[in-house]
Amino acid sequence: MPTTLRMIVDQVIAPVPGALGRYTQALTTSLIDTAPRGCDVEGVVSSSLPSDYELVLERFPGLSGLYKSSLARRELVAAWQFGLTTSPGGGMIHAPSLFAPLRRHAAAGNDQTVVTVHDLLAWTHPESLTPTTVAWNKAMMKRARKHADAIVVPTHALAERLALVADFGDRVRVIGTAPRLGLKLPRDAADRAARFALPGDYLVTAGSLDPRNGVVDLLEALGRADSPDVPLIVLGPENWGEQHLATVAEEAGIARGRVRALELDDPADLATVLSGATAYVAPSHDEGSGTSLIEAFALGVPVIHSDTPAYVEVAAEAGRAVVVGGGAGYAERLAAAVTAVVDDAELADRLSIAGTDRAQAFTWRDSAERVWQLHADL
Known part of the structure; x- marks a missing residue:
């Protein structure tokens, strides 16, 4: 059986995908294209409309499957914040943000969860966010410190600042970004x-x-x-x-x-x-x-x-x-x-x-x- 990487792709069908949606789109597409032999990528989304599922499959034609949570996005955000659900199961899970099913798992097993931190605004500029967003980010960072196997950040500069917020030891990895997909001068x-x-x-x-x-x-x-x-x-x-x-x-x-x-x-x-x-x-x-x-x-x-x-x-x-x-x-x-x-x-x-x-x-x-x-x- 192939080794499956479960990618949280819910942001591409969010009401406002924004920069995180573009990051999710680009990274997931490239993960599919670069999958090693014997490996594949499965998408993970919240309970959504059939048209949203179709959009995900259209955006990522190389997905091996699509895990559909029984919870809608708002409920899933709250559930994962408090660790109330174990979906989407074990194995390798990669989250393009802190939105991930962070839970206790055996260090020696095949289960692993990696999350991504793009900024620390909840700590440095909380006035730029809503109180709810600030609280959610801080709660998820605490869960990540306890349960994430690795934390991806886009720059070494952010990695240094992250160390002042939470001690992740040697679990931090710097993996940069790139231009959004399709950023080319068109013929017209x-x-x-x-x-x-x-x-x-x-x-x-x-x-x-x-x-x-x-x-x-x-x-x-x-x-x-x-x-x-x-x-x-x-x-x-x-x-x-x-x-x-x-x-x-x-x-x-x-x-x-x-x-x-x-x-x-x-x-x-x-x-x-x-x-x-x-x-x-x-x-x-x-x-x-x-x-x-x-x-x-x-x-x-x-x-x-x-x-x-x-x-x-x-x-x-x-x-x-x-x-x-x-x-x-x-x-x-x-x-x-x-x-x-x-x-x-x-x-x-x-x-x-x-x-x-x-x-x-x-x-x-x-x-x-x-x-x-x-x-x-x-």
């Missing part, structure tokens, strides 16, 4: 660019107005009198709480219409917008993976990023780093970095080439092979 890129009314020169950033994302800092930077008059496209929502992007931009001194938000689900649309950018700016104060940098690198876009440890690790000097610092001056430093890249074509070309080279270090095939090796080692 010109038509898509026209549909989005993309200007000749523009900057791109990503995130909401949540202070930790640094978008507000970037708006303040672009509102300075000595900053280049370049439009900004924000990949994210227009509103965060009661704040509106256009209002915050105007308050920062940016002319109306120079900043706008786009929420893009189609990877081809994202590739179109990113590839045409003068630079991609990642001003976040706190990140765990740096996947957005990898995507910009893959498309040859010059990258300006904060010096948050995960970004510095992922970029490996392929981008222009800006010190966040603990006090004032971050907006000024961002403005200087943006000005340097916008005004210096030679610098922009060097960053583009360095980023393209750096992107080669990140592939989903490599990530999947390392996951298989991790389970083999366990």
